[in-house]
Amino acid sequence: MEKTAASREWVPAELVRFYEEQAENYRALPARDFAGEVARTLAAHERFTDFDCINLYAGTNFMNPRAARFQASSVGSRPSLGYPGDKYETGLAYAEQIEIMAVELIKRIFKCNYVEFRVGSGSLANLYAYMACTKPGDKIMALPASAAGHVTHHAEGAAGLYGLDVHEIPFDGDLMEVDLAKLREKARQLQPKLLILGASLALQPYPVREVRQLADEIGAFLMFDAAHLSGIIAGGEFQQPLAEGAHLMTCSTYKSFGGPAGGLVLTNDSRLAERLDRIAYPGLTANFDLARTAALVVAASDILEFGPAYARACIANARALAAALAGQGLPVHGPVAKGYTLSHHVAVRAAGFGGGTTASRQLEPANILTSGIGLPLPVLENDYNGLRIGTQEITRWGMQPGDMPALAGLIARVLVKSEDPAAVQADVIAMRHHFQSLHFVFPD
Numbered sequence: 001m002e003k004t005a006a007s008r009e010w011v012p013a014e015l016v017r018f019y020e021e022q023a024e025n026y027r028a029l030p031a032r033d034f035a036g037e038v039a040r041t042l043a044a045h046e047r048f049t050d051f052d053c054i055n056l057y058a059g060t061n062f063m064n065p066r067a068a069r070f071q072a073s074s075v076g077s078r079p080s081l082g083y084p085g086d087k088y089e090t091g092l093a094y095a096e097q098i099e100i101m102a103v104e105l106i107k108r109i110f111k112c113n114y115v116e117f118r119v120g121s122g123s124l125a126n127l128y129a130y131m132a133c134t135k136p137g138d139k140i141m142a143l144p145a146s147a148a149g150h151v152t153h154h155a156e157g158a159a160g161l162y163g164l165d166v167h168e169i170p171f172d173g174d175l176m177e178v179d180l181a182k183l184r185e186k187a188r189q190l191q192p193k194l195l196i197l198g199a200s201l202a203l204q205p206y207p208v209r210e211v212r213q214l215a216d217e218i219g220a221f222l223m224f225d226a227a228h229l230s231g232i233i234a235g236g237e238f239q240q241p242l243a244e245g246a247h248l249m250t251c252s253t254y255k256s257f258g259g260p261a262g263g264l265v266l267t268n269d270s271r272l273a274e275r276l277d278r279i280a281y282p283g284l285t286a287n288f289d290l291a292r293t294a295a296l297v298v299a300a301s302d303i304l305e306f307g308p309a310y311a312r313a314c315i316a317n318a319r320a321l322a323a324a325l326a327g328q329g330l331p332v333h334g335p336v337a338k339g340y341t342l343s344h345h346v347a348v349r350a351a352g353f354g355g356g357t358t359a360s361r362q363l364e365p366a367n368i369l370t371s372g373i374g375l376p377l378p379v380l381e382n383d384y385n386g387l388r389i390g391t392q393e394i395t396r397w398g399m400q401p402g403d404m405p406a407l408a409g410l411i412a413r414v415l416v417k418s419e420d421p422a423a424v425q426a427d428v429i430a431m432r433h434h435f436q437s438l439h440f441v442f443p444d
Contacts, residue, residue: 051436052429053367054407058201058228058345058390061258062397064441067298071260076291081281098294105300106264109234109307110249112242114273116265117296118280118288122227122252125263126150127158128284129250130194132265132275133221136163139192141183146376147171148201148388150225167192173376176203176335180210191218197246198225201373201388203334204342205239212245221272224249230264231256231392232344234303235311248272256314256344256392258441259299260292302441310395310440314344317391320401322346324408329416333375333386346389347375353415355383365421366414367428397435406431 008016029037049055050062063071075095081088084096099117106115119125134140140159143149149168151157159166167190170182178197187195195215197206208224215222224241230251232238241249248267253259265276279285303310322340326332331349334340341347353359356372363370372384379385391399399407410428413419 048367049369052432053369054410054428054432055369055393056389056391057369057371058373058388058392059252059255059371060390061231061254061256061393062438063254063258063260063295064298064302064438064444066442066444067259067295070298071291071295073291073294075294076289078290079287080290081286095290098290098297101297102293102300105297105304106266109300109304110242110266111240112249112266113268114266114270114276116273116276116280117262117293118285119263119265120285120288121261122225122250122263123150123152123158124284125227125250125252125265126152126223126225127162128265128276128279129223129248130159130162130164131279132248132272133223134162134164134193137165138194139165139167139190140194140196141167141169141187141190141192142196143171143178143199144168144376145374146173146379147176148199148373148375149196150200150227153196153225164194169195169197171376176333176376178207178211180207183211184214187214187218187220192220194221194223196223196225197241198223198227198229198250200228201345201347201375201386202229202343203340203345203347204338206241208239208241208244208246215247221247223247226250227252227263228255228345228390229343231258231303231307232311232314235307235309237308237311237315238343242266242268248276253296253299256390257299257303258392258396260295262289262292262296298442305442306440311344313400313440314391314395315342316401317395317399317404318344318346318389320404321389321391321408324405325411327405328408328412330408330412333377344391344395346391347373348387348389349375349377349385350383350387351378351380351385353387355380356385356387357383359387359415362421363411363414366410366424367432368411368414394435396438396440398437398439399435403431 102117103115142153170179172179212222224246251264253262318341319339322332332340333347333349350356350359360370373386373388375386377385413424
């Protein structure tokens, strides 16, 4: 164990110890037994997260079971290089139709002309966008971590790995919105090649039109990161970044979109579309998962049919939950005059609970899943200063605004009243078991 720890000095020692303790279970396991171990582990995971937990983590969702079956199909192991109608491999005359379906559905949903769907994740979608719009050494501007700017926008993530010089977009923490006056001043001075809007917590729309005007003035591209917002944007209930002027928009295909894990890059600019196409193939993607694409078709068809109603329900639940949490004494953060949130996200100031990650780990034994997030508040030394909540999954399971006071009460029992989470768990499970039917998807 000491040798392993020494060879991984960049990993915290307690995590190395945890890994080693778990790995000992598998090092001598016969090959024939691994499938059984996987089956048991998956069954336990699915029972916990899919049936016994109230999942308020903002970066997840439950996928249509038909989509899940398609994702397990054999086409996922088949390579698919090139354009439909001209594949390097033979035997894809049927499978390549899945690509065409995915592209046409996504174009209809987001009202865009070009779709790059072969991207393995939202983070990689951001990298594709950087490569299409910039070159290493260029300056870019993105929202700071204190405004939930994603790590891929910063030096520690894809932007830094690609060699971009990252500068922060000024953000008004009291209003929870971009400080346009300071942004204009700073951007005119820096002359960045790319401006990025969108973050991992979005309580209200961003000023896309105004920032596009600035981008045109300084000769920059404007990118909108809709990783968390793609579902409510697709439903037409938030803002429409491409129509408002973003040159391109990156997305995650799970989270509020409700599909398989993956990413998208969307644009109406043919020049950017050509660059993105070349980045994907023969560049970074080449072969991709056609089974995931098949699952994406199902998820996109659900959104096309039910997206507006789903987006409205997600937002209504978030607003009701924010109000109920505030009523329980939790310090909800956001534009109070607007009902704390205009999206499916809710933010809670977490310093009084020891931090956002600390609070989420207090809630987990009660079977309530959340996460920490950065807020534009005084920084905590070893934790996030905010707790982030998303309503996309509980909405899909049928919860409604009338259920939010009870849910807020369960959260408050742990965080405000300091009840033992184990004592709250049974009531959480009981509430969760009332909601076992999926909504806003085509019935299987």
